[in-house]
Amino acid sequence: AQKITQTQPGMFVQEKEAVTLDCTYDTSDQSYGLFWYKQPSSGEMIFLIYQGSYDEQNATEGRYSLNFQKARKSANLVISASQLGDSAMYFCALEISYDKVIFGPGTSLSVIP
């Protein structure tokens, strides 16, 4: 069965430091996609980054990068130079078919000034 695991319920990081949010997944599909979303307290879901299972290079989007280790089934999100506005819930998600995306339990990130 497909599953997403985020083992860090909460994380703290000092402003301007880098932080890594962990995500592991389980799927028997050969073709799949991995997403990271940010959800601030307002509730909106903000797309951060996407990695396709056949992409050879790790995805990067500005301060966000995805450390994709396919053999380990891990897709960790790295946020560089943390900002106060990065404080939010972060969800890792696995696309298991065109019509279905499942979300991990989330990690609450708090950036300390």
Added chain:
Amino acid sequence: GAVVSQHPSWVICKSGTSVKIECRSLDFQATTMFWYRQFPKQSLMLMATSNEGSKATYEQGVEKDKFLINHASLTLSTLTVTSAHPEDSSFYICSARVPGNYEQYFGPGTRLTVT
């Protein structure tokens, strides 16, 4: 980028009544829309996938007679919570997919409180 709106942003209703939530794709046509439910401090749970012009596909454990989904046009999907109960109080979020694009665009969510 693509914009998805939801209306209302919040609603309070009495137990036993029905409430309708609208999800619109504002600047693109969405053949597929998704409805999620999120309880406080929990993750998003997919309720159903809504395809234009056809019946919605519900996830296991979601009562299709209680959560009615209608995707009547390429820009509008509606979720009706029928005979609402306090345990239906939750944050309901829709999303839509741009054809040919991997990304789902999320609406701002609707907070439902059933008293």
